[in-house]
Amino acid sequence: MTRLNLVLLVAVLASAFYLVHLQYESRRLYVALERAKTASERLAADHEQLVVQKRAQATPSRVQQLAVRQLQMRPANPAITEYVALPAVAGADGAVSGRVQSVQGPAVQAGGQQP
Amino acid sequence: MSRSIAYSSSPLLTSATPVWRSKLIVAGLALAFLGLAGRAAYVQVFGNEFFQRQGEVRFARTLELPANRGRVLDRNGLILATSVVAQSVWAIPEDIDLNHPKLPEMAKLLELPVAELKRRLNTDKSFVWVRRQVDEPIALKVKALDIKGVYLRKEYKRQYPEGEAAAHVVGFTNVEDVGQEGVELIFNQQLSGKAGSRRVIKDRLGRVIEDVREVVPPVDGQDLQLSIDSKIQFFAFQKLREAVEQHKAKAGSVVVIDVQTGEVLALANYPTYNPNRRENLSGEQLRNRALTDTFEPGSTMKPITVAMAMEAGRINPQTIIDTSPGRYAMGGFTITDTHNYGVLTVEGVIQKSSNVGALKIAQKMSPQEMWDTFTALGYGQKPRIEFPGAVPGRVRPWKSWRPVEQATMSYGYGLSASLFQMVHSYTAFAHDGSIIQPTMLKNSEAAVGRKVFSAETAAAVRKMLQMAAGPGGTGQKAQTVGYSVGGKSGTARKQMGKGYAANKYRSWFTGMAPIDKPRIVVGVMVDEPSNGQYYGGLVAAPVFSETVQQALRILGVQPDMNVKPQIVAETVEESI
Numbered sequence: 204m205t206r207l208n209l210v211l212l213v214a215v216l217a218s219a220f221y222l223v224h225l226q227y228e229s230r231r232l233y234v235a236l237e238r239a240k241t242a243s244e245r246l247a248a249d250h251e252q253l254v255v256q257k258r259a260q261a262t263p264s265r266v267q268q269l270a271v272r273q274l275q276m277r278p279a280n281p282a283i284t285e286y287v288a289l290p291a292v293a294g295a296d297g298a299v300s301g302r303v304q305s306v307q308g309p310a311v312q313a314g315g316q317q318p
Numbered sequence: 319m320s321r322s323i324a325y326s327s328s329p330l331l332t333s334a335t336p337v338w339r340s341k342l343i344v345a346g347l348a349l350a351f352l353g354l355a356g357r358a359a360y361v362q363v364f365g366n367e368f369f370q371r372q373g374e375v376r377f378a379r380t381l382e383l384p385a386n387r388g389r390v391l392d393r394n395g396l397i398l399a400t401s402v403v404a405q406s407v408w409a410i411p412e413d414i415d416l417n418h419p420k421l422p423e424m425a426k427l428l429e430l431p432v433a434e435l436k437r438r439l440n441t442d443k444s445f446v447w448v449r450r451q452v453d454e455p456i457a458l459k460v461k462a463l464d465i466k467g468v469y470l471r472k473e474y475k476r477q478y479p480e481g482e483a484a485a486h487v488v489g490f491t492n493v494e495d496v497g498q499e500g501v502e503l504i505f506n507q508q509l510s511g512k513a514g515s516r517r518v519i520k521d522r523l524g525r526v527i528e529d530v531r532e533v534v535p536p537v538d539g540q541d542l543q544l545s546i547d548s549k550i551q552f553f554a555f556q557k558l559r560e561a562v563e564q565h566k567a568k569a570g571s572v573v574v575i576d577v578q579t580g581e582v583l584a585l586a587n588y589p590t591y592n593p594n595r596r597e598n599l600s601g602e603q604l605r606n607r608a609l610t611d612t613f614e615p616g617s618t619m620k621p622i623t624v625a626m627a628m629e630a631g632r633i634n635p636q637t638i639i640d641t642s643p644g645r646y647a648m649g650g651f652t653i654t655d656t657h658n659y660g661v662l663t664v665e666g667v668i669q670k671s672s673n674v675g676a677l678k679i680a681q682k683m684s685p686q687e688m689w690d691t692f693t694a695l696g697y698g699q700k701p702r703i704e705f706p707g708a709v710p711g712r713v714r715p716w717k718s719w720r721p722v723e724q725a726t727m728s729y730g731y732g733l734s735a736s737l738f739q740m741v742h743s744y745t746a747f748a749h750d751g752s753i754i755q756p757t758m759l760k761n762s763e764a765a766v767g768r769k770v771f772s773a774e775t776a777a778a779v780r781k782m783l784q785m786a787a788g789p790g791g792t793g794q795k796a797q798t799v800g801y802s803v804g805g806k807s808g809t810a811r812k813q814m815g816k817g818y819a820a821n822k823y824r825s826w827f828t829g830m831a832p833i834d835k836p837r838i839v840v841g842v843m844v845d846e847p848s849n850g851q852y853y854g855g856l857v858a859a860p861v862f863s864e865t866v867q868q869a870l871r872i873l874g875v876q877p878d879m880n881v882k883p884q885i886v887a888e889t890v891e892e893s894i
Binding site: 230233234237248251252254255258259262263264267278279280281282284286 | 396397400401402403454477479480481483525526527528548549552553556798799800801867868871876877881882
């Protein structure tokens, strides 16, 4: 009888300690999860911020300004555009094989300003 | 004699203790236990709710989970508006030492004068915003100063990467992230989303340690994809701005509508504002003129007059109209042309933009017929577009028209419309006689029109518009490389008080391209050009030309006209 009681006492104690341990563990994991969530939110916010910044750097107004000032480019128009047929269609015409057309920049400039 | 003391026993212990004393103690202890048991029962059973609540009040907190406001995107998915996290600096004034050595540094970081900062902090309130929505790096620096009583709070700030080019379309939100203008206002509900909440227990350091009940997740606002193409929008805006500046004009607007789907590809006004920096804005900058300002459209109305007369079978494109001597007296007014054009065909009336010709055509119509067509084309009615502040313009009921008014309406005076209405009505010519429903939202389905003219009439008017923009026409500067265009210029005197101002004009150009199978309708309006030139064909048409050029290229429309290529391309034999 005494032995049984002892066994049961040990069992109760073990279960109680395990419960405390589990509670602790769950809190710990919860806090870790919380932290991870906060970090993910912060990263998402950073990401959004970076996307916006990237977009702000790539707005047509900025791109055009840089293209005109730094690269001396100008808007394309049909007069300086070569329209190429899709390969399947062009292949049927037999027009593209073995030939490469190069467009020369300086010669285009001599062609005159865009109207 | 010695007295012996027995150390093994004590007289005290041998004294008989009265039994009642021990019983008293036992009873006392029992009572105490009873008391504890009673208290325990009270706490655990009877008063349980109260204690639970009190406990929760001390540790449980409801946290709001803010919903992200949806983004506004252009038709290609590029961001026009989005919310980013911005920290707001707030303070508890009574905790702050106004002579703190780091206050000037904080003032500098927040771009506030020190005196202003101290004025804000020197108050009886228990909470003040020091500065709202500062950039993250600055907020971190403020935090690093570690001034007692100064705190940060996470808020959202709207960013508009496209800036002033799309300002009128996108609009803006206030500091609480509520839409105030433009698309942000009209679609506020859809963009807003719904905040969620969670109930948590916090420890003494304020860390969340447990959820008390299920989390109500926030519902983020929906993204909104507009029909606007940010490239076309920018080009249109840029050309408009250049024209307004070049002609020293007061203002201008441009509208581009895709005829196939009814989508508004661009809608820009100048002057405008930068939605990211909204200090000292004036109404002039804020107004979305293309939709909110109505004017007499002038000659841009003539094609409509001609179309309705053709539709009614009163004229055909070759009908001869005698406009000589370039003047026409009627009801005490004299209506004049800039030159005496003599005998013109109907096509010639449009090409030369003859007022006398237009009024003679209108005389073949009844007021009611004209009114019906104007109404069918959307004049005098608020455009059905997802946009705040659109105005209906003015077309008076036909019964009250005097003959001279009917005549002046034929060339665009005596009725008013916004640029948007003007462009919208021209979709009837571009879409084979059916007027289409415009939309600000991306829509890939083909627009279904409402029939106003027959396809033949529409085609005939398009031909006239092409002539008007061609050699001998008033809108030659509307021509553009590679694409056939057609359109009508307009130059309207501005109304001042009861009469018309002598030297204040409004220049219009509305047209379409490519003319045989139009893809876009573009309208341009420049208000009070005052640098010598004021004709619509000289001021507004160039903006039209360049906008059409870029828009069609961006839309991938192949040129329909032969272009003398300026490309020097040589054939190179490639080794095999």
